[in-house]
Amino acid sequence: MERANGRQQQKAAPATSTPDRAKRAPRTRASAPKAEDRPGIWTAYGKVLRRFRKRAGFTQELLAYRVGYSLEQTASIEQGRRPAKAAFTVAAERELDAGGVLEDLQEEVDFAKLPAFFRDFGLIELDAVSRFDYDPLLVPGLLQTPEYARALFEANIPALDPDTIEDRVDARISRQKLLTKTPMVDFSFVIGEAALRNVLGSRQVMRAQQEHLLAMGELRNVSIQVMPMTVGFHPGLNGPIVTVETCDHQHFAYFESQGIGHVVSVPAEVSMFALRYGKLRSQALNEKESAAFIRQLAGER
Template sequence: MVDGAVGTGGEPEPSDSLRTFGAVVQGLREHAGLSREEFGELVRFSKHTVASVELGRRMPDPVFVERAEEALGMAGVLRKAAGRLERQPGLAAWFRRWARLEALAITLYTYECRLVPGLLQTEAYARQLFVDELPPLGDEQIEAQWAARSERQRLLRERPNTTFSFILEEHLFLRHTGGVEVTRELIDHILAITELRNIEIQVMPLVRESHAGLHGPLQLLETPENQWFAYLEGQQSGQLINDRKVVSVLQRRYARMRAQALSPECSVSLLRRMRGDL
């Protein structure tokens, strides 16, 4: 189970409550005579995020709820309604809190050695992962998982002021998950993402005598309040860490890996060479 996808141990839950909450937000916003863009400025979220919440596609972050309360002059109505939202289609229960923090992060670091992380996946690559799940997933489960993953990926383009860093192992592309065509599309997709100013992608070379990431994959993020969290995910479980001492250790490991991996420029060159060899 990777990137909070839901398997048979935590099936996708219905999104009726999300749609209802979103409709309430939309109704109150329109009653106040505010466009999505104007409301977004008041709550300091993009109009795209506002739309995602109103359409029930996105779990509202607690900060969004608090700012919406203030902007719309509610007396705890939205706060109480949000307290009943426990459902987020396609995301496992253990991942939801991290996903909410991720949506607000001003810095997000990701190291992966098992597969290309969800924020960078193409649909074809992600669907291959879902098809390979054991026990097998049903069609509705696969659709819910891709919908949730696709929604998360909007962060890369909707949060231009957020700093994203990814360190990916070279062997992730040599495995050819899903076949050569899927790998070719995946590399093209990642090369396009590297052109965004706020995103840095580095490849850890296949041969490396010293490697600070041998303990496994990790994610780190910084909130707008400059608080750091870490997230470690295993099979059927995930661990959100806010202990400063533990987070500090993981930050140092990630910093060492950034120095050990290829530079962003060399990483792009390597990906282009790998693309040419397919």
């Protein structure tokens, strides 16, 4: 767990004379990305952090103490070996009086945590005015709880190292700011019944996930519908579909399978995806029926 557990005990802060490089725990090969694989924004963030830290007269050890992170974690962020999380940035802004500079960089840091195959579409969805999503087997990423997302990444084949898992979870949860951003984006989600019944992680994880779906469905700009397994043929049997309209009224579609993503921009093909999605919405349970269905499932667990 990256954040220190509980409140810091009342004790004297570490001496500011402690050298920056002292007491650093070595990183394992499994959790340290190769230098050539590290996104440039991680290094840039670290350099800016170092400048503000030195301006404030802090050693790495003192900064780590003040923000509630370990010295090794703080050093890794400053050296660009690991990305900062939003909680670290908020604390560092407060302690170093960074004037919002680190917060401005955080969005780019989060974006660089996304899998490479998703980044092209990730840029597109940042400009969305509408985003329609159908997934037959999984709860869509924008609606996942951290525990559900972690269960997915922990089951990845080939296995991901713990740091990568945490980065992927953090990136997925950070993207969910799209649901409540201003101006509002119009979201529609059609979720296959199988995604709601398949137990990922544990029954407790699934119950929390279903309750989260009910809460998200209360947002004015979010529509959630369930596609029953008894509906027979529908145009989503070929796999997941996402369609997006951007603020300049460009239209895109996106689908992925086995860790490979495809952005579709040819108008005729995007129109085909939109037509299929419209049919999916007409065949799924309506919003009220879907909420009742999810509520019933949550009560069964």
